[in-house]
Amino acid sequence: MTEVATLSTVTLNQFVLDFEGNKRRILESIKICKAERSRFRCGPELEICGYNCQDHFYERDTQTHSWEVLVDLLKDVNCQDILIDVGMPVMHNGVNYNCRVVFLNKKILLIRPKMIMCDDANYRESRWFTGWTKKRHVEDHMLPEIIAAVAGQRTAPFGDALLQLTDTKIGFEICEELWNPMSTHLEQTLAGADIIVNGSGSHAEIRKAFYAMELIKTASAKCGCLYAFSNLRGCDGERVYLNGCSTIVLNGEVLKLGKQYALDDVEVLTATFQLDEIHAHKVKIRSRSLVGANTESYPCIETPWSLSVSTKHRNLTLPMEKVEFVCPEEEIASGPALWLWDYLRRSPASGFFLPLSGGVDSASVAIIVYSMCRLIVDHINTHDDHVLKDVQKVLRDPTYKPTDPRELCGKLFTTCYMASDNSSETTRNFAQALAVGIGSNHRVISISNVCSTFVETTAEALGKEKPTFEGTREENLALQNVQARSRMVFAYMFAQLTPWSRGENGFLLVLTSANVDEAIRGYFTKYDCSSGDLNPIGGISKTDLKRFIIYASQKFGLHMVEQIVEAPPTAELCPLKENQTDEEDMGMTYKELSCYGKLRKPLACGPYSMMAKLIHLWNDQEPRDIAKKVKHFYRSYAANRHKMSILTPSCHMEDYSPEDHRHDLRPIFYPLDFTWQFQRIDDLVNNLESEVD
Template sequence: MASLATVSATCLNQFPLDFHGNLQRILRSIEISKQQGSRFRCGPELEISGYNCEDHFYEQDTINHSWEILAELLKDDRCQDILVDVGLPVMFKGVTYNCRVIFLNKKILLIRPKQILCDDGNYRESRWFTGWTKVRHIEDFRLPPVVQGVTNQVFVPFGDALLDLHDTCIGIEICEELWAPVSSHIDQSLAGAEIIINGSGSHTEIRKASYALELIKSASAKCGLAYVFSNLRGCDGERVYLNGCSTIVLNGDVLKLGEQYSLMDVEVLTAVINLDAIRTYKNRIRSRSLIAASAPSYPSVRVEWSICEHVSRIPTSPLDTVSFIPPEEEIARGPALWMWDYLRRSGASGFFLPLSGGVDSSSVAIIAYSMCTLITEYLKDHQDEQVLRDVRKVVRDQEYYPQDATSLCGKILTTCYMGSENSSQETKSRAENLANAIGSNHFVINISSATKAFVEELSKSFDGKTPTFQGEKVENLALQNVQARSRMVYAYLFAQLVPWKQQRNGFLLVVGTANVDEAIRGYFTKYDCSAADLNPIGGISKIDLKNFILYAGRKFKLEAVREIVEAPPTAELQPLESNQTDEQDMGMTYDELSCFGKLRKPQACGPFSMAAILLQMWKGKHSPEEIARKVKHFYTSYAMNRHKMSILTPACHMENYSPEDHRYDLRPLFYPDFAWQFKKIDDLVQSEVD
């Protein structure tokens, strides 16, 4: 008889410090796992406390409450007769570790601390945790009294060990250990592990969804094992969207793959794995067998439990195809669901969006409409009471049921065209047409009287001296900026008072509309209407937004988008006869900006390195002198506007060259004049010319 093991990977939408809510979602996942016949349930990283507690991990309350929740899990009837793996912070000998706790029938079997922490990109784990450095070593951990009272245990194993079950051996990785050059699963599999579990907290980026899966497939195929990967989902209070995609892979073949973006707070993937297939596969890889024969022993914890049952089951077959959604659909879903989590957990009753009729603000409006579409379609297909409760909580109506995206959008999204004497009829029409198409609650105002009042009051203090657009550059910029900042004041005024006008409680979250390219260049007014509560497109390039808006126009049948994309991007802050355009103002195209951004951040280029690369990349397109000028202009503009990036509205991280400096792109606030770097560029150009 084949040895058939039934295991579950879970995907949870957890929330930092929401101990009650996190507990209920964990219990629900265990309940579903058991209903699906699973003998082992693997959960995501730090699921008890929530992943992004950040400096709350310094607080003893966070650790103590996590133990209290674990005690609740241990004694709950739903957690009996199934091997369970959960994630929480644990302090051992005065050091805090990111840990997995494995328990069975009210007994803790092992506390496994994370060995390799993630400290790049959006992650700063070593700020709060320490990596466990004692590889292949376990010590005694004294349980806190709240848990001792449930388990009747005083000491349990703490450290790096395998789980030795009656019928198989299980190894444990935690998130970053999979990505590391020397991964834990290699030594564990050589020491006999047939199943590797991994509780993870991995975020999304456009075009990156397949990366983790390829690593898992490679690990499984190279070592011969079943890999059970459980990931978090959703916006848990940070700038990232945790992308789900929990996975079960056998010998390199994908058996189960969770949804890439979803409204499900609890998703469980269960697979029946033929352990004999693992053993046969291992035995056929002769080089692996040779290495395994001389591999050092690994400490193990004996578990009186069989992961296989003597019941009639059919092994789960590999998926025929594995595919991920295209970038345009990632934008339609990722930022939309990030917005939804932000909204439902903030206590707000909707969003307020300054809608200019350009690509950026129109993209945000369509992302909000996509959010409404995802919600209404999900409720048609799923009897999910939690999603319905969240919708009713937001709209302040306990009887409401969203019939379609347009009606829901009218309740959740308020848009406003904030025109001035410098605005065109075309942009006003584009904004109104889009608002009508998606059903937003739309307003039109004119800010000219307010901005004139600012200037007139200033003129009184300046003894009648009044700035003009035709005057010096400083006058022109000041008059543009006062318009932009007036829109921010109006945005927050509307956000507070629209619910009052509608005679319902609540407030609106102001949504920003600056894309990632403009943020890098600093092409926005500090504290204008880009200074919002959240920004769904702050991590998306202008190029991707244009592609998205055309895609969304087809998907949602929005005829207004073609005109929006074809119109030259413009701030409309100068008199119309100036024919102001964004690219002209910036002194560079959006294509060039995107290129500069990718070289600056992911490829870690300074001015000289960037120029050296572009001299080859743009050879034949621009002269060496022109390339040097463009690089110098970019870095001069970047340095001059760096201070703006320190106050960027929290944005959904979707692109790997974001300048967001809360944690992703840590740079000085002020820069020198790059005299030395620019001289080296000139020398390089001269050598090219010679």
């Protein structure tokens, strides 16, 4: 008889150190799996304690409470008669490991430690965990007393092994092991594993989702296996958004794909498939069979359990006809919006405040908040779950049920146009029209008197005449910066007093609006209104933000924002007659900035190698002109790098983000002239020009 197997992979929105909430969501996923008659449940990485515990992994409490949650899972009636795989930290022989714990009917079958750590970009796993280096080796792990009392066993197998069921063999990967060139699924499938399950904690980046899918499809196709990928979703306390996209792939064909961005705390994907399909696919790949015949055997944990079920009333899961991921503009509309919502609902705040300038950046942030409200209302209209309760908790109104995104936006979101003497009617009108379009609680104030008081008081204390914009460069910058910094003070005043003005309790989180390109260049005033609590666009380029606004104008019916995109970006800190623009102030275009950012971070270019690459990328420009641009960028970068140390926490969405707390660990101070590097650039230019002569 053809064996038909059923298993599930789940997506969870977990929260660091929220052991009670994390357990509840794990149990909910298991209940759904059993309701769908699944025989095996695979969960995401470190789901019991939360992935981003960071230095809390040093604390014994984190492991103690993880074991306590596992005890409750072992005893729970819903966790019987189903094979379960959960993620948690485990200390073995005095070493911390990131592990999968596999159990069945109160018995722990295997503790499988992660073998390959992730230490690039946003990840620092080797700071807290050690990779298991004993390939194909299993040893006994002494279980805590509380586990032994429930499981009836003193030890459990710990190490690199496969699970041998009565009808199939299961191998395990953990996140980075899939991405590594020597992926563990290679040897596991050659040694007979039919199924690979991967518990992961993979974050979102614009245009990244397809890459993970291609890795999974390739692994499944060339090895002949069913690959079940389980990922976390949401903001669990860090600067990244974990984007879900759990998936089940059979022999390279996608059977199930989870939501890329969603408000669901729990999502379960269940697939039913024929084990014979895996065996037939393996046998067809003759080169694979030859290598498999010479592969060293794997230790196996024999388990009296099968994934096979009766074929009666059971339909096979057919491959998806089309696998699509959302466009970059939709990623901006969803990822940062859901990141903001997770942060808000888990904080004591009652909403957001934004200085709305009428430019592309602050308009983008406002639209992202409006998108958040749209996602919430759409979800509540179709689900009866935690989201409505979260809205009521944030607004401190147990009877409120949002039916319109604009109405919800007015309750959650306050915006303010902070005019100075240098502000234009154009940007004031842009801000007003957008605020009306999204329904935010909008205010307009003048900061001119406050700025004048600051300037007059400082000049009097220094015994000098008031500085002027027509004076020295130092005077001009000081007059610009006092406007910017005054706005930050007003932002926090509004954030703290807006609920009070309504007769309500609470406070608002201050949102900022500096994009990733301006951060690299350092084109913002330290401690101005780029300083706040959260920045949803701090990892997004100006180019992508402009595309996003055009997308939002059509998708959300906010047609007034199209004029914002067409207007030249300006800080409006100088007298209007000077026609100040951002690109002129920076001495470079946003398109050039984006190029510098990708060369500097993902491609790891210093000044000389950046110049060498740009000669080919910008082959329509003279080498000497390119050299001037590269030098100007690096001088500006060096002079302003210190600003990264106070950069507002932003939602990571771009691979060249300069955020220095986690993603971009470079020095704060640099030599401003880069003497050696710039000399090499000059030598290169001279050589190129001599070749032309």
